[in-house]
Amino acid sequence: MQMGKSAALVLLYAVSFCLMVGAGRAQLKTVLINCGTNSSVDVDGRRWVGDLAANNNLTVSPAPTADTTAALSSNTSLGPIYGSARIFAGGLNYTFQEVQGDYFLRLHFCPFTFDQYNANESVFGVAANGLGLLSQYSVPGDIATENNNGSSYLIKEFFLSIDSNDLVIEFLPSKGSFGFINGLELVASEDNLFADAISKVGGNSVNLNLSGRGMETMYRLNVGGPQIKPSQDPDLWRTWEVDTSYMTNVDAGYQIKNNSNITYASSNDSSIAPLLVYETARTMSNTQVLEKRFNMSWKLTVDPGFDYLVRLHFCELLFGQPNQRNFRIYVNNRTAADNFDIYARAGGKNKAYHQDYLDAVSSRVSTLWIQLGPDTATGASETDALLNGLEIYKLSRNGNLAYVGAFNSAQNTTNKSRARSLLAGIGAGIGSVLILAFAVTIVFLLRRRRRSEIGSKNNALGWRPLFLHGAISNTTTNAKEAAGTKNQNGSVASMRLGRRFTVAEIRAATKNFDEKMVIGVGGFGKVYRGEIEDGTLAAIKRAHPQSQQGLAEFETEIEMLSKLRHRHLVSMIGFCEEQNEMILVYEYMANGTLRSHLFGSDLPPLSWRQRLEVCIGAARGLHYLHTGADRGIIHRDVKTTNILLDKNLVAKMSDFGLSKTGPALEHTHVSTAVKGSFGYLDPEYFRRQQLTQKSDVYSFGVVLFEVVCARAVINPSLPKDQINLAEWALGWQRQRSLETIIDPRLGGQYSPESMKKFGEIAEKCLADEGRSRPTMGEVLWHLEYVLQLHEAWRQRANDAESSSLNVESSEDCQAAGGAEERRNPLFTGPDSAIGRNTEGNGESVARDE
Ligand SMILES: *[C@@H]1O[C@H](CO)[C@@H](O)[C@H](O)[C@H]1NC(C)=O
Numbered sequence: 001m002q003m004g005k006s007a008a009l010v011l012l013y014a015v016s017f018c019l020m021v022g023a024g025r026a027q028l029k030t031v032l033i034n035c036g037t038n039s040s041v042d043v044d045g046r047r048w049v050g051d052l053a054a055n056n057n058l059t060v061s062p063a064p065t066a067d068t069t070a071a072l073s074s075n076t077s078l079g080p081i082y083g084s085a086r087i088f089a090g091g092l093n094y095t096f097q098e099v100q101g102d103y104f105l106r107l108h109f110c111p112f113t114f115d116q117y118n119a120n121e122s123v124f125g126v127a128a129n130g131l132g133l134l135s136q137y138s139v140p141g142d143i144a145t146e147n148n149n150g151s152s153y154l155i156k157e158f159f160l161s162i163d164s165n166d167l168v169i170e171f172l173p174s175k176g177s178f179g180f181i182n183g184l185e186l187v188a189s190e191d192n193l194f195a196d197a198i199s200k201v202g203g204n205s206v207n208l209n210l211s212g213r214g215m216e217t218m219y220r221l222n223v224g225g226p227q228i229k230p231s232q233d234p235d236l237w238r239t240w241e242v243d244t245s246y247m248t249n250v251d252a253g254y255q256i257k258n259n260s261n262i263t264y265a266s267s268n269d270s271s272i273a274p275l276l277v278y279e280t281a282r283t284m285s286n287t288q289v290l291e292k293r294f295n296m297s298w299k300l301t302v303d304p305g306f307d308y309l310v311r312l313h314f315c316e317l318l319f320g321q322p323n324q325r326n327f328r329i330y331v332n333n334r335t336a337a338d339n340f341d342i343y344a345r346a347g348g349k350n351k352a353y354h355q356d357y358l359d360a361v362s363s364r365v366s367t368l369w370i371q372l373g374p375d376t377a378t379g380a381s382e383t384d385a386l387l388n389g390l391e392i393y394k395l396s397r398n399g400n401l402a403y404v405g406a407f408n409s410a411q412n413t414t415n416k417s418r419a420r421s422l423l424a425g426i427g428a429g430i431g432s433v434l435i436l437a438f439a440v441t442i443v444f445l446l447r448r449r450r451r452s453e454i455g456s457k458n459n460a461l462g463w464r465p466l467f468l469h470g471a472i473s474n475t476t477t478n479a480k481e482a483a484g485t486k487n488q489n490g491s492v493a494s495m496r497l498g499r500r501f502t503v504a505e506i507r508a509a510t511k512n513f514d515e516k517m518v519i520g521v522g523g524f525g526k527v528y529r530g531e532i533e534d535g536t537l538a539a540i541k542r543a544h545p546q547s548q549q550g551l552a553e554f555e556t557e558i559e560m561l562s563k564l565r566h567r568h569l570v571s572m573i574g575f576c577e578e579q580n581e582m583i584l585v586y587e588y589m590a591n592g593t594l595r596s597h598l599f600g601s602d603l604p605p606l607s608w609r610q611r612l613e614v615c616i617g618a619a620r621g622l623h624y625l626h627t628g629a630d631r632g633i634i635h636r637d638v639k640t641t642n643i644l645l646d647k648n649l650v651a652k653m654s655d656f657g658l659s660k661t662g663p664a665l666e667h668t669h670v671s672t673a674v675k676g677s678f679g680y681l682d683p684e685y686f687r688r689q690q691l692t693q694k695s696d697v698y699s700f701g702v703v704l705f706e707v708v709c710a711r712a713v714i715n716p717s718l719p720k721d722q723i724n725l726a727e728w729a730l731g732w733q734r735q736r737s738l739e740t741i742i743d744p745r746l747g748g749q750y751s752p753e754s755m756k757k758f759g760e761i762a763e764k765c766l767a768d769e770g771r772s773r774p775t776m777g778e779v780l781w782h783l784e785y786v787l788q789l790h791e792a793w794r795q796r797a798n799d800a801e802s803s804s805l806n807v808e809s810s811e812d813c814q815a816a817g818g819a820e821e822r823r824n825p826l827f828t829g830p831d832s833a834i835g836r837n838t839e840g841n842g843e844s845v846a847r848d849e
Contacts, residue, residue: 124179225280701765
């Protein structure tokens with residue numbers, strides 16, 4: 001019975017495989033080739049097809065013959081596909097059809113002695129659509145040592161972004177030698193696997209355009225956990241190695257494990273790494289020692305003279321709050337990030353999150369150090385670091401991934417030095433005032449030049465040359481000019497993230513820009529509500545066609561939004577840049593602006609807790625802007641109309657049209673013409689035209705007062721001393737009498753202690769000099785504390801109520817929005833003094849029932 005059943009399953013599997021191939025799908029998911037045989041084998045439910053057998057999607061040329069086939073029964077124990085190999089003494093091509101897109105290519109090698117062939121004497125090269133993967137390659141004699149996991153086969157893994165329909169894997173033995181291959185594995189990846197913006201270590205953020213390029217996987221480690229086998233990563237069949245042997249001092253990091261309820265911070269992250277990776281981690285040892293003065297360090301051998309993508313996987317497994325664990329990340333002794341707070345970045349505990357860095361390794365160095373250590377500059381309660389996973393990818397240079405030492409690098413020297421100076425120019429930002437137009441032009445020219453070079457040299461049609469473009473909007477002093485040049489080239493936007501919409505699609509979504517669909521109007525133009533074709537609601541922002549200012553801001557906003565991703569930043573769905581239209585499509589924020597919930601509308605008032613939560617969310621978004629990207633970003637236009645609320649009243653910062661990347665380390669500010677919104681402007685910025693992140697802190701202080709006073713920041717109809725909210729509120733706060741002017745609709749439903757603390761934070765934010773103001777991280781921390789004060793007070797009040805009146809618990813009170821606090825028995829609670837005081841305002845709603 002059992003046998004019959006499994007045979008039927010295998011048959012079913014084979015039939016469905018044939019159907020799949022026969023249907024001629026646009027992109028093949030997986031192609032597994034068992035080289036040197038006509039028989040197919042199944043491993044972990046996947047079928048490896050013999051390269052001698054006929055296959056619709058694969059041609060091998062010259063056609064393989066029996067005398068190039070090695071039957072290796074002694075290797076079979078290592079894995080069924082290692083029982084045979086293809087041997088070649090001349091060129092051998094495997095051509096896969098219908099494989100446009102992103103793939104992992106794995107070359108399987110398992111050395112042997114067969115007839116006169118000793119695999120350890122082989123020397124050969126491999127190219128994929130002209131991209132050099134291996135050159136003068138010899139499989140190392142002692143694979144088990146090389147591998148670090150004791151297995152005696154070797155898998156070389158590459159990531160290819162294939163532009164053309166076909167993929168040609170070309171094997172070529174070196175003169176007088178031979179080569180071999182046991183298996184070829186091609187696995188399609190999600191195309192968002194490397195779509196994120198990357199921080200250059202010591203530089204800007206860049207978008208990695210992998211189109212037509214390639215990467216080699218150097219390391220993939222499951223930090224603090226066991227090896228993860230391909231079958232445990234069934235999306236992409238990756239192997240995650242144990243990290244122990246790469247740590248310089250294993251005692252520095254102890255392993256922790258937690259497999260409860262881990263989810264991806266972003267729902268489309270599921271193929272980034274399996275959740276297993278996030279279940280284990282290393283944190284710094286010696287938890288009892290408060291002042292930790294060491295790093296956890298991983299030392300990895302790499303090939304000199306290449307750029308490396310470092311992907312770090314994180315998941316906060318212990319702390320349930322931000323600002324508990326802030327640390328520094330170093331790549332090759334340079335700071336890649338400071339004040340790194342996994343909880344804040346991932347938006348919670350048990351959230352799987354990753355962060356990418358890009359670093360160039362000089363031609364004299366063959367190690368890459370990854371170090372995580374304390375950030376003593378921050379006020380975090382734990383100077384501790386945590387890491388769950390680590391991946392290192394080598395990026396191709398000039399159509400090449402192979403490293404062959406000094407041997408034949410001479411012929412490439414001119415190409416290489418040019419590429420290096422290009423990268424240095426974009427990346428290091430020497431002087432940091434590289435004009436954008438200039439950079440774009442150079443990149444464009446170079447790109448054209450190299451494309452034609454490569455095209456003529458080796459006719460590698462499918463591959464486009466190395467092309468990195470930086471987040472350049474920050475380096476320009478004249479955004480208008482810059483944006484103009486970019487558009488002239490026309491191609492920059494197409495390389496950004498996000499979907500490109502046609503004008504027709506936008507017209508359909510907005511009922512041809514129907515005025516009834518307008519949900520907002522700004523300096524930039526109108527914002528429409530729209531429904532894109534899958535039914536998703538979106539906010540569609542259309543620039544005034546003639547607006548030059550709009551054009552520059554449009555570009556900035558796309559640049560910014562495509563490299564930023566955070567729970568408290570509005571995310572961009574796509575854009576439309578066609579027929580002179582400049583349109584941005586955002587996620588729809590059902591509850592509109594924060595301002596509309598404070599005054600000037602008939603929306604119900606927000607409770608104190610809701611207001612605090614909104615402020616905390618916005619602060620977290622800004623904190624991320626300031627610290628998340630490598631050099632930080634200054635929003636420049638923080639105000640209550642730029643804080644949007646989604647359907648659950650989660651606050652998100654929006655409108656990055658005026659944003660600037662923060663100052664480089666050697667400078668303390670960015671010089672710039674004054675922009676921003678009246679009433680929120682930092683007076684220091686106004687005086688000195690110098691922009692720092694503290695300018696955002698000032699504006700955020702004004703927001704805090706606006707939230708608690710619920711009035712416009714500038715109201716010319718009021719008496720002179722009241723026109724400017726910041727001045728007026730600060731006056732009352734300095735006399736410790738803020739409660740005199742707070743929104744009467746709060747109706748005394750707040751903890752007086754929390755209100756006192758809140759006023760103090762706002763006051764500190766409005767300090768005249770930037771350096772006296774707190775950082776956004778500190779503001780965030782204090783606001784969290786304010787919320788705790790308020791919650792504790794509410795809890796006490798509820799306890800008092802349930803003990804005296806015996807009604808339902810506080811849990812029930814939390815469900816409903818604005819109404820929840822009305823049931824609080826404020827005036828019978830222990831801290832009733834302020835409650836009574838405010839009751840005098842006649843606006844109390846507490847006794848409504
Ligand atoms: C951690 O490593 C970095 C980079 O190598 C170094 O600058 C720093 O001093 C180290 N920190 C400690 C506490 O050893």
